[in-house]
Amino acid sequence: EVQLVESGGESVQPGGSLRLSCAASGFTFDDYAMSWVRQAPGKGLEWVSSFYAYMGYTYYAESVQGRFTTSGDIAKTTLYLDMNSLHPEDTAVYYCAGVRLGRYHGTSWHGGSERSEYDYWGKGTQVTVSS
Numbered sequence: 001e002v003q004l005v006e007s008g009g010e011s012v013q014p015g016g017s018l019r020l021s022c023a024a025s026g027f028t029f030d031d032y033a034m035s036w037v038r039q040a041p042g043k044g045l046e047w048v049s050s051f052y053a054y055m056g057y058t059y060y061a062e063s064v065q066g067r068f069t070t071s072g073d074i075a076k077t078t079l080y081l082d083m084n085s086l087h088p089e090d091t092a093v094y095y096c097a098g099v100r101l102g103r104y105h106g107t108s109w110h111g112g113s114e115r116s117e118y119d120y121w122g123k124g125t126q127v128t129v130s131s
Helices: none
Strands: 003-007 018-025 032-039 045-052 057-060 068-073 078-083 092-100 125-129
Touching: 003 092, 018 032, 018 092, 018 125, 032 078, 045 068, 045 078, 045 092, 057 068
Parallel strands: none
Antiparallel strands: 003 018, 018 078, 032 045, 032 092, 045 057, 068 078, 092 125
16 A cells, blocks of 8 residues: 655744655655655645656756755655745645656656646645744
8 A cells, every 4th residue: 555644834934944755655665756845825736846866867946946945765754845944925735745756757846736747746745934
């Protein structure tokens, strides 16, 4: 059974830092592109970042570039998101999602904001940035 379990979300003050984790099981971690996607209150899904374990590539949305870092541990089959200089507008439910590498082979896709773009999806972890 495939599972993506996010953890690490909590309330933090503006300017603070958090590390989110996504424990993956039931599939071969480095055969997939893993992404973080968030949903702020009353808004749609927003792609945040992607990590390609097999190639060591990372991609980021402009809104988080320079503040967030995504990484992964193949041995632990865990995806991470290190978030620094957090803003109130970073408040959202953060989801971990995975898609098989071959699905977008030959395209420029490196992350998306639609559930249908992914094969697997976690249940999310809440991050609240507020003073």
